[in-house]
Amino acid sequence: MAPRTLRLRAPLVAVALLALAATACATARPTAPASDSPDPVAASGLASASEAAPSGYPVTVTDARGTDVTIPAAPDRIVSLAPSNTEIVCALDACDRLVGVTDFDDYPPEVADVPDVVVSAQVDVERVVDARPDLVLAAGNELTPSSVIAQLEDLGLTVVVLYPESLDEVEGDIGLIGRILDEADAAASLVDGMRQRVAELTAAVDGLDRPRTLYEVYYAEGVTYTAGAGSFLASLIELAGGEPVTGDAQGTLPAEQLVTSDPELVLLGTASYDPSLATPAAALEAVASRPGWSTLSAVRDGAVLPYLDDIVTTRPGPRIVDGLEALARAIHPEAFE
């Protein structure tokens, strides 16, 4: 009897293991931009950013869900559930209005003093409520779980969801937060500055060779997680003068497809978190021993670089332009000599 009853639990165990494996993947690539769904925020927010919408409340904005959210008065107790939202709020000189952020927030430095309401990627709803926010800035695409967003709204909180998937949409979201905070002018000048730098950077790499570039977000068990097809990260690599080697919509790139794509340049975003990859020699040695990698052009030519600017490159806030510059310098160092 005993062996059979043990086996009866096998399907549950299998589901549990699968769930754990899936958790590992999900948490391992929170920064991989994915999906290419249309975002209604971009157009509306962007327009108002450059035209400096008239101030005066209530303000109604359309967020990344396509939901119209009405802000009754200028928010002065803001909870940000994503570091990119925090950076936008602070870039608009509203850092002192933040009453809750995530434990992953590290910029600007003064947000270290703001209480954490997201710990280990888990939104602590009790702490959010305790912060008595008049505005909650959540992240879309399940980075803030949709069940949590629904719960916060059921509790009567005002929630705006942001999920920019391109440079235009980051600029659009800056404009949108500018309208919400009655800082539309500051938002417009921030966006203008970003556009000017993007123009300079793209001009610097214009006309140069475009190497097939693999940006590694994460690697495990023969599978590389990289820029998803049509993703934000892929579009940045293109702007920086490279030809992005992409995975599927989620950025998953199996080994065989990687070998077929044959990248000429590998940027190890993982080096930002793994000190053992921090030098070019160690990075090259580490990837050359992976199954199939020794044949890649990038590995044979030694074009494997530890990339230490992962955060600014994958965090869709105002510093995304710093990320673009870091990418351009990594892909085309000759253009910046």
Place this chain on the structure above:
Amino acid sequence: MRATVATRPLILGPTLGRSTLVLAAGSVLLVAAAGIGLAAGTSGVAPGDALAILLHRLLGIGSVTWPASAETIVWELRLPRIVAGMVVGAGLASSGAVFQALLRNPMADPYLIGTAAGASLGAVAALLLPALLPVAVTAWLGIGAVQVLAFVGGLATVLMVFAVARGRAGTPVVTLLLAGYAVSSLLSAGVALLMFVAGDRLAAVVSWLLGSLGGASWPRLALAAPLIGVSFVLLLVRWRSLNALLLGEAQAAALGVDVEREKRRLTALAALATSAGVAISGTIGFVGLVVPHLLRLAFGPDHRLLLPASMLYGAVLLVLADTGARLAGGIPVGIVTALIGAPFFIWLLRRSLVVPRG
């Protein structure tokens, strides 16, 4: 204590005085667990305020000296979770006791014959295909499609397993177990396939599968708690059949129990309580397996005591485990119950190698 129980005939069971003591102690523990759960949290609400808010909301006494946010935290976040922990914990532990007796299998838990796989498939399908259930229906019920389909999936799967296992001569326990295994495997494959294609929604799927009381709310409880309550009452009055079934089906029949009818009813009632619980919380392991074993070891197998004690102590365990999970940064409560349950279960297994069962 155990020796005296073992030498006593099963049907007689413990004395009235001792049963009263066990249940009274369980009630005291439950109130204490609820108090701890209400007072403890990750925000700065003072424990005294938590109690004052409860008294104010329930009895209308005292004056408001706390911010509105504290009242939301205590009344809308902590209390629904505690009540959900009680209801789900009680449902899981008592269903576990029923299935262990019914299937005469020490490893039986409330999920064994299909509830977990069926509820998971229902919930995951609802998460990935929001159009599956018309919004009008879920709005009318006041809860999400995920909860509705988890409940329906869990209950329907057990009924299907029962239908598969049922032959002309009744429903043999071994056939029931194997049919449960087969149907669960099939549905788990469906869950795995949906997870594989889930893409961006995978995180939502995983967090549901891991089980949590974090989504507990009054509307969800308003629907699930009465279902579980009704099944409690109908299970409690069947203690005689359960005791008889412990002796074996032939002996139970000899004692005048309509074995097949009781098997059907007990399975349906336990599946009802489990599925309604799963709809609130997702699947939470070990409560339904370990609590009945623990109580059986301590107080003997008489279901007149075992069933109500399972409800009380199952509620205590889950409320405490969920409080621990909340304080530990919102980790899934299944991790906490497993951390408590797994070592105990290993001990139980080791022990059963030495001492023959029964």
